[in-house]
Amino acid sequence: MRFHLTIYLFSFLLTSVVVSSCKTKPEEKDTAETTNKPNIVLIFADDLGYGDLGVYGATEWKTPNLDQLAADGVRFTQFYVPHAVCSASRAALLTGTYANRLEIFGALDHIATHGLNPDETTIAEMLKANGYATGMVGKWHLGHLPTFLPTEQGFDSYYGLPYSNDMWPHHPEAKDYYPPLPLYRNTAVIDTLDDQSMLTTNYTEEAIKFIEKSKDEPFFLYLAHSMTHVPLFVSDKFKGKSEQGLYGDVMMEVDWSVGQVRKKLEDLGLAENTIIIFTSDNGPWLSYGGHAGLTGGLKEGKGTSWDGGIREPGIFVWPNHFPAGKIEKQAAMTIDILPTLAEITGSKLPELAIDGRSILPILEGKAIEPKPYFAYYNRNELQAVIYGKWKMVFPHTYRSIPEGTEMRNDGIPVKYQMLKLDNAELFDLSIDPNETSDVSDSNPEIVSKLIQFADEARADMGDALTESDGKGLRKHGRLE
Structure with a gap:
């Protein structure tokens, strides 16, 4: 590691002087009895594909800990993110709200002067106000x-x-655009990274320290792995362990991390009263070839609203509450996690409107009425609506790997081509998860229903594709 802290420390000190947070602090932890509130561990991978776990079809690397996690809880086969890109997906996860409603788009970098609005309520704030210790790694x-x-x-x-x-100086397509990669502890830059091989290990150790520190009170741990996003790095203990190569090694280390967290919970006697959720922010970055994950046969990948870009593994475990080994076919989305945790913990929902709903009945093994879910991308384009087994994709332009492209396995991406979908298409995902056969003509009532849902979303959140202005949009946080 090399230390390049001067520019970061100067920027931090300067910004701290001229900017004060407008965040209204959550109320202090109440004094009510908290011993029966479940602990919550939310593990969020990065660019992990639907087919990257053994239980979802991976064969060239092993994920025994994640496979066991699925065996111990509920495994969704139709679990979605609403946005196939980093920042937007994370905003939606933590607020239970479509990120385009919050004016969070794309992937924020080192020159961004905005972020999640302090007026929005995150899962952490919601739980903190209900007596939870909260930590992020x-x-x-x-x-x-x-x-x-x-x-x-x-x-x-x-x-x-x-x-x-x-987002560092070694980016293969943007050399010298990014400054040294900063590692934070709380609000201070403690290092800059030239080598990321210990990142997953260090994250895991920090997560375990938080669990140990918080073991005597209910806690919420948000463990958001940087892997399997490129550039791929793995520690020596997993280097060369998979049949596939570096990506498989990295997946095995992420799996190991999940196992270490579970072991610590078991060692401390906390496993029975801890909810564990595992999912990812979007699908694999396919242009990176052998350094990208697997879609499990789904169409396209990261950066698209086809299912390869937005369908993710979704695993929920809570011993003696959620059925073990349950394969759940009902559709759900990451925006549902906040309201679900609110219902489980008796926490107060955010004052500002959210878009998710509690899926606790599904997790308890019950069927509930489907609801429409929307996939937004490319700032505010409504590209698809999902309703149970049905999915309608609206005309838009999307990226794809040109047919016949020779893929690489060295961390250098190939070039995308842009394809245009000229007409809306309807798919029955229960028999056509790869979105190959348009069934619009034979299902006019479904087409009409999904168009109605889309029109309601456009009136509420807007849609750049139809030049619609939404009435329910809010602003991101910005330095003035």
């Missing part, structure tokens, strides 16, 4: 300036990177 990506860091968004502690691990 890993990739944040919702604003790197002091006003927007995790400790200003409800987390008692933070250790990790403020944005993606490829």
Whole structure:
């Protein structure tokens, strides 16, 4: 590691002087009995594909800990993120709200002067107000300036990177654009990274320390791994362990990390009263070839609203509450996590409107009425609506790997081509998960229903594709 802290410390000190947070602090932890409240561990991978776990079809590397996690709880086969890109996906996860409603788009970098609005309520703030200790380890990506860091968004502690691990001077397509990659503890830059091989290990150790520190009170741990986002790095203990190569090695180390967290919970006698959730922010970055994950046969990948870009593993475990070994086919989305945790813990929902709903009945093995879910991308384009087994994709332009392209396995991406979908298409995902056969003509009533849902979303959140202005939009946080 080389230390390049001067520019970061100067920027931090300067910004701290001229900017004060407008965050209204959550109320202090109440004095009510908290011993029966479940602990919550939310593990969020990066660019992990639907097919990257053994239980979801991976064969060239092993994920025994994640496979066991699935065996011990509920495994969704139709679990979605609403946005196939980093910052937007994370904003939606933590607020239970579509990120385009919050004016969070794309992937914020080191020159961004905005972030998640302090007026929004995160899962951490919601739980902190209900007596929870809150800690975050890993990739944040919702604003790197002091006003927007995790400790200003409800987390008692933070250790990790403020944005993606490829936003550094060694980026293969943007050399010298990014400054040294900063590693934070709370609000201070404690190092800059030239080598990321110990990142997953260090995240895991920090997560375990938080669990140990918080073992006597209910806690919420948000462990947001930087892997399997490129550039791929793995520690010596997993180097060369998979049949596939570096990506497989990295997946095995992420799996190991999950195992270490579970072991610590078991050793401390906390496993029975801890909810564990595992998912990822979007699908694999396919242009990186052998350094990208698997879609499990789904169409396209990261940066698209086809299912390869937005369908993710979704695993929920809570011993003696959620059925073990349950394969769940009902559709759900990451925006549902906040309201679900609110119902479980008896926490107060955010005052501002959210878009998710509690899926606790599904997790308890019950069927509930489907609801429409929307996939937004490319700032505010409504590209798809999902309703149960049905998915309608609207005309838009998307990226794809040109047919016949020779893929690489060295961390250098190939070039995308842009394709245009000229007409809306309807898919029955229960028999056509790869989105190959348009069934619009034979299902006019479904087409009409999904168009109605889309029109309602456009009136509420807007849609750049139809030049619609939404009435329910809110502003991101910005330095004035």
